[in-house]
Amino acid sequence: MPPELPLTAASLDEQLDYLAKGTVDLFDRDDLRKKLARSASSGKPLTVKVGFDPTAPDIHLGHTVVIRKMRHFQLLGHRVIFLIGDFTGMIGDPTGKKTTRPALSREEIETNAETYRKQIYKLLDREKTEVRFNAEWLGALGSEGMIRLAAKYTLARILERDDFRKRFDAHQPIALHELLYPLAQAYDSVALQADVEMGGTDQLFNLLVGRDLMREYGLEPQVVITLPLLEGLDGVEKMSKSLGNYIGIDEPAESIFGKVMSISDDLMWKYYLLSTDLTAAEIETKRGQVVAGALHPMEAKRELARRIIADFHSAGDAEKADDEFRRVFSDRQMPTEIEETILDAAAEPLPVIKMIVAAGLAPTNNEARRTLTQGGVSIDDARIDDPKATVEATAGRAYLIKVGKRRFGRVVFR
RNA sequence: GGAGAGAUUGCUGAGCGGCCAAAGGCAGCAGACUGUAAAUCUGCCGGACUUCGUCCUUCGGAGGUUCGAAUCCUCCUCUCUCCA
Structure with a gap:
């Protein structure tokens, strides 16, 4: 975790710019400005809410985009709520494809939450982070409360959502309970009286419903911030x-x-923007250097890798x-640490292919045969290309x- | 309640009763090249084996027709469309 910046002293506009870095949507800037100003004068921190899926507690770089933004709010003195959607998880976020999800037991949820806690404090300030579960209030709602909640929204407005629209038009199934998902998520904001809710761009609709619903409940609508979805290693699909x-x-x-x-040279800049705390200007400078030939793209990528590792491990580990x-x-040398597999000795020679599989290398x-035939296998630095080759065992x-x-x-x- | 369409190998998406382990694309893997596990090019891409071949298991599920079925028939499950 990098040293805390003297951000709380920054002007409102500087704070706004800082928070807006890397975001896609911000609804709206004036609301946020007002809230920041009020918070500054009252000394009451803003409540920033972000929801997470209880079923997949392994945090990857894609999640860190929004977590990093949560940290930015914390650095400005605000309070973030890491909301685990244990209740909404039963519905399964219709964003994306999977429509059915196994219901998790209380224990599983607690285990997953623990896993989350272990990981998020690599980026977040433990003191300014609250971990909550939405079953706390959604479960208490009961079927009657659920119906009252559903009464506050219309099908037409739900179908405005691009995701539903597309599935509807493509004749894909949409289960009724999926329609409730945005409402349930929006109700989280009501229950928490959130000042700000953030998510990926695919969450925009859900987040905006939160604004609507808060108005319905007579609350000041939350500010909605979306962040880009980070593409995965393939550079095409979102990281998942x-x-x-x-x-x-x-x-x-x-x-x-x-x-x-392994990411492409082009994609590297997006990673710089979303996975480091460098300013947009600093990144542009670096990019300019690469374009001008003053900085080798590989060097730029190495620096990126080191920065990312320094966040999750340490600068020493990065080196x-x-x-x-x-x-x-x-240099094409062997790594310093190599995993060792012990196999039972035998009088008969062992085919190389078998040994590769036994060692878990294919x-x-x-698959082992294929790789070997294609010239991808070497033993003690000598390439093997005969699939029938054996070794003394x-x-x-x-x-x-x-x-x-x-x-x-x-x-x-042995 | 009625009428129709569809379910294919990780994904997507072709598939005439035999030439189908099943086109193409994506992802993945290997090699070459290089600046890196970038880019590009080439090859591979269900499993087992004594691999220029043989065998086994796959085309929603269960049966059936046939010398032979992913391809035809019956029933079932699931999805979509239209009508009521």
């Missing part, structure tokens, strides 16, 4: 665990480093990961195996 294109913040530094290096990356990929024999024999560019393993027979 199910697509496997994510960088988890709990991952080892080496792994994060490699993954950051180590950088060194390791250069060693393995730039999922199936076919007598006790005491050991082999250093490389499969593809980044799978390494050591096998010892």
Whole structure:
């Protein structure tokens, strides 16, 4: 976590600019300005609410975009509510595709919440963070309360939502309870009397319903802020665990480093904007240097990787990961730490393919064979291209195996 | 309640009763190249094996017709459309 900036002393406009960095929507700036001003004069911090899915407690870089913005509010002295949607989780956010979700038990929810807590304080200030569950008030609503809530909105307004609209037009199924999701989420804002709610751009509709509903309940409408969805490693789909294109913040530094290096040169700038605390101007300068040829894109990307790792691990870990990356990929040497697998010794020679699978370096024999045939396997620095090749499996024999560019393993027979 | 359309290998999306382990795209993997696990190009891409081939399991589920079915028939499950 970087040192706290003297932000509370900044002027209102400076604060607004700071908070607006990297955002897509901000409804609206004047409301936020008013709230900030009131907070400054009354000394009462703003309540900033962000909802999270109780089923996927592994935070990845995509989530950190909004979490980082939460931190910005904290640095200005405000209070953030990390809202775990245990109740809405039963509905399943219709944003996206999955319409059915398994109901989680109380224990599972608590476990997931614990996992969240462990991760979020890498970025957030524990003192200014409140973790809440929306079953607290949504569960208390009961069916009668739910119907009263539903009475405050119309189908036409719900169908304004692009997501529903598209599914409707494409003849995709929409279950009735899905229509309640935006209302339930909006009710969270009522219950918490949120000053600000944030989310990804895909949440815009839900967030705006919050504004409407708060007015219905006679509350001052919340300010709505949306942040871009960060594309995953493929550069196309949004980062998500199910697509496997994510960088988890709990991952080892080496792994994060490699993954950051694998994003395209173009995408790197978006990561700079959304996953570092550099100002927009600083990033533009850097980009200008790369375009002008004064800064090598690879160097810029390495710096990005180090910055990201420094947030989740430490600057020292970042340096180590950088060194390791250069060693393995730039200098094509073996990594310093290689996982070792012990296999049972045998008198008969063992096919290389079998050994690769046994060492967990390939999922199936076919996959191992394919990789080997394509020239991707070497043992003790010598490329193997005969799929029938075998190795001595007598006790005491050991082999250093490389499969593809980044799978390494050591096998010892015993 | 009635009439129709559809469910295909991680996703998407083709598929004439045999030439279908099933086109194309995406993702993934490997190689070359390089500036990196960028970009680009080439190849691979269900599983097992004694792999220029053989066998096994897959096309919503269960049966059936046929020498042979993802392709035809019956029933079931789920989705969508239109009518009431």
